[in-house]
Amino acid sequence: MERDKPGQPPWSCRRNVTKQMILTRLRLPIFAIIALCAALPVLAQSQPQTQGQMQKKSSAQPVYDGPLELSCAKILAMPSSNFIAQVVAIHDSNVDGQLRGIRQYGACYDGRTDRLAVSLGKQGKGPLMGARGNFRDFESALKDFTTKALEEAQQSSKAPLAPVMIEYAALYEKQFRYAFYQSYFQKLQKHPSSETTEKTGGSAGASSTNAQPSAKPETDPMTLAKNHFGELLAAMPEDKRHEIHAAFGQIFERSSIGEQWKLEIYRYAIFLLEPSTDKPFSPPPF
16 A cells, blocks of 8 residues: 655645546537537528528529520520520620621521411411422522622622621521511411401502601612612613613513512612622611
8 A cells, every 4th residue: 555755745735636537528529519419409490591592592593594595586586686695795706797697697597487487387277399399499589699798799899708697697687587486477367357458458559659758768778778779780880780670670670579578689689789888788587
């Protein structure tokens, strides 16, 4: 048995102190475990609420689709110039951005026309073989004029024609094929009776005969287009002027179908022939 040394507390006292220290050290982990077990249910309850709050916040935040991720329905709902400008804004190159925007808009435009043609065909309400042949003749003459007009634009500018100009011409040309099928779709929406047709036809004829023109001839859109087209032709050399004028005339001579889009055809021709430095004569067709 250890004896007590002089100046030190008795052995029994030192032994009690040691036991108390050991018990204290053992109690600390036990208290920590008890506290952790008590906190776990609280954490488990608060975690789903936090996740739910995060989901609510994320769902409330609007998600912006870039122009290249938009659906064709959203693309065609805006003017072509607006969509192309959005694509240019996120592109490194202005020219490449325009080309990409034009082609994507054109692909959506063609897709809509194709779906319309298929839908009309399934209903048996589409154009018959003769009408389709007339449109092919019109389209062939229009493409021939486009080629000659672009060649003239390149020669007059004395520089290679910008690829953007060629792509815009191809894009704006698509309006006529869509208008062709759209005219048949509109017939499905209108089924007037013969009596109604006679009444409206008689009143319309009378009003067109007796009514005074509301616009002056010089402000009539068709007159303005014809005059400006004539000015562009007059600025050309004589041989080129005759070539372009003859090609333009073939659009109406080879098929009478172009008469219903006369103003649009004149504006399209002006777009092809007018100098790029001039202010556009008319806004884009779509």
